[in-house]
Amino acid sequence: MKDVELRFDRIFEKVINQRLTMQKEGAKESNDxxxxxxxxxxxxxxxxxxxxxxxxxAMLLDxxxxxxxxxxxxxxxxxxxxxxxxxxxxxxLKELDVVVGKDSIVQESHIHKLPYLDAVxxxxxxxxxxxxxxxxxxxxxxxxxxxxxxxxxSRIFVNVWDIHRDSSNWKNxxxxxxxxxxxxxxxxxxSDFNYFPFGxxxxxxxxxxxxxxxxxxxxxxxxxxxxxxxxxGETKLDVSEKFGLVMKKxxxxxxxxxxxxxxxxxxx
Numbered sequence: 001m002k003d004v005e006l007r008f009d010r011i012f013e014k015v016i017n018q019r020l021t022m023q024k025e026g027a028k029e030s031n032d033x034x035x036x037x038x039x040x041x042x043x044x045x046x047x048x049x050x051x052x053x054x055x056x057x058a059m060l061l062d063x064x065x066x067x068x069x070x071x072x073x074x075x076x077x078x079x080x081x082x083x084x085x086x087x088x089x090x091x092x093l094k095e096l097d098v099v100v101g102k103d104s105i106v107q108e109s110h111i112h113k114l115p116y117l118d119a120v121x122x123x124x125x126x127x128x129x130x131x132x133x134x135x136x137x138x139x140x141x142x143x144x145x146x147x148x149x150x151x152x153x154s155r156i157f158v159n160v161w162d163i164h165r166d167s168s169n170w171k172n173x174x175x176x177x178x179x180x181x182x183x184x185x186x187x188x189x190x191s192d193f194n195y196f197p198f199g200x201x202x203x204x205x206x207x208x209x210x211x212x213x214x215x216x217x218x219x220x221x222x223x224x225x226x227x228x229x230x231x232x233g234e235t236k237l238d239v240s241e242k243f244g245l246v247m248k249k250x251x252x253x254x255x256x257x258x259x260x261x262x263x264x265x266x267x268x
Contacts, residue, residue, distance in 0.1 A: 008064075012057045033063065033206075063207050070130035071214050073248045078124040078219055080237040080253050081176045083228055088178060092117055096224040102262045106220045111213060114220060119181035121215055125197035127176060128239075132161035132247045134199050160196060161247070169194045188212070225267070226257035 019034055037056045082089050095116045100106050137156040142149065150156065165173040171180070188208050190196025198205035205211070222228075230237065231254055238251040259267060 008061055009057060012060050015060075016053070016056070034060070063210065069246050071211055071218075073246060074121070074124055074128070074130055074211075074215050075219055075222070076249055076253050077128040077239065078120060078215075079222065079228070079255070080239050080249065081124060081127070082120065082223070083230065083255060084236050084239065085176060088120065088176070089223075091178075092120060092223055096220060100220075100224055102260070105261070105266050106217060106224050108213065108217060110220065111216045114216070115182065116178065117216065117220055117223075119178035121212070121219065122181040122186065122195075123176060123178040126164045126170075126181075126195060127174075128241065128247060129160050129164060129197040130246055131197075132243060133157040133159050135203065137203065158199075163193070164195065164197070166194075222257075225259070225261055227260045229256045229258070231256060 015034070016038070019038065023038075037051070037059060041051050041053070041056065082092060095114055096106070099113045100110050134157065137158070139150055139152055139154060139156065142152045144150070164170070167173050186192075186195045188196070188198050188204075190198070190200025190204065193200065196204075198208050198211075237253060237255070238249070240250040242248045242250040261267070
């Protein structure tokens with residue numbers, strides 16, 4: 001673990017130094033997370049807790065590590081659910097072929113033009129939220145919620161997995177049905193407390209935009225670039241879950257890809 005920590009530290013140090021050099025040379029600033037953090041250091045943070053370079057590296061590490069495992073498990077669940085629903089698969093492929101075409105690969109610019117695939121991702125995060133009980137919270141003062149007294153300093157876990165399967169809020173909650181997200185009713189803000197895979201409020205996940213683009217891009221690329229088949233003798237993929245801090249598939253997904261694009265050079 002110490003070696004991994006040192007390796008990450010060297011990587012972040014290099015990236016930060018490159019960005020600082022670009023700023024000194026008058027290069028145009030990128031309006032991204034790293035720029036915001038460097039600007040916060042220059043401005044002295046909030047004036048109470050100075051933001052140091054060590055803090056900056058820690059936040060970058062949170063962004064990288066926090067999005068890696070969660071994104072991978074979300075993509076795996078999405079692929080399994082899609083392959084178990086041929087109608088969903090065909091709708092996703094039709095959208096990709098219209099927007100991207102079989103003579104090209106998926107680009108980031110295509111992502112916002114794929115509403116059906118976006119609904120697939122949202123439905124995957126409803127049924128299989130990467131963090132089933134979210135990140136622990138701790139009230140700074142004793143409070144009452146729904147008639148229950150929660151003492152100051154308590155460790156609070158929110159069972160979003162169960163909330164996302166509540167039949168009083170969701171029709172046929174155990175069914176994988178992306179259509180329920182095509183009306184634009186739900187987003188990732190969690191403001192209605194019926195759907196909030198990334199949490200809600202001031203402690204909502206800061207990497208939502210990164211995770212959304214990463215999952216969408218990889219999922220779209222996997223579906224668009226390859227035809228997928230189940231191993232011989234299998235008719236359905238197991239989507240049962242293995243609970244933990246990050247929820248994973250109990251049985252790892254196994255599927256067989258074959259190229260579906262017209263130009264083999266696109267796979268180089």
